[in-house]
Amino acid sequence: MDAAEVEALERATVAAVAPPEVAEIDGWLVPFDNGTIGRARSAAPLRHDLGPAALDAIEAAYHARGLAPAFRIADAPGLEAVRAELARRGYAPKQPTLVKTGDVARLAAFADPPAEVLGAPDEAWAAVFLGEGFDPADGAHRVRVLSRSPGAAFGASRVDGETVAVGVASFGHGWAGIHGMRTALRRRGQGHAGRVLTALGREMQARGLGRVFLQVEEGNPARSLYRKAGFRTAWRYSYWRQA
Known part of the structure; x- marks a missing residue:
């Protein structure tokens, strides 16, 4: 998939679970929900080649709403720096999931x-x-x-x-x-x-x-x-x- 297709699919993914609030922070789609559906309460990059610069702002946005920060991160090579920084901050990957078309x-x-x-x-x-x-x-x-x-x-x-x-x-x-x-x-x-x-x-x-x-x-x-x-x-x- 090219970058435009990835972005469209990520937007469609979040829209389908209708979180009460969604923000966009420096190339990330950040939904806010306190329910059980992971896609409705985890930040996802709109491209598979973003760096970790926005993580502080995303964490702050979740904390401001009384929610635990969470991130939905593809295994794409372009997100290696994001995964490394999340690991440094004490995050760990759970619930491996496949996106299928x-x-x-x-x-x-x-x-x-x-x-x-x-x-x-x-x-x-x-x-x-x-x-x-x-x-x-x-x-x-x-x-x-x-x-x-x-x-x-x-x-x-x-x-x-x-x-x-x-x-x-x-x-x-x-x-x-x-x-x-x-x-x-x-x-x-x-x-x-x-x-x-x-x-x-x-x-x-x-x-x-x-x-x-x-x-x-x-x-x-x-x-x-x-x-x-x-x-x-x-x-x-x-x-x-x-x-």
């Missing part, structure tokens, strides 16, 4: 039949986040955040009237994004997540978008599904936080 046309043809697309989440959609195997506090927060994502579309796969898998598509800065993919524990491995992806891909097509991204933790077994759906890794990042 894909083709909307391929996604829209991935599974048949597709799931449904909702204009707004209903109670059954939200209930999937609160089911067995999920942290209820984190799930409730994610439902609130994703529900306020600007212009979002909500995918839902249903079996006999029961919603068993869900996901969200966000739209902005020339990108479509996939977020909040969840499948009920007892319904995993039955193709429901693929049908949700397909439904959201067709909604992206209808809105005239051709490229899509998602983010998945490095150890998440859902990576194999995304690989089959045509997603490829653009870069890897970690969250840098102090102990």
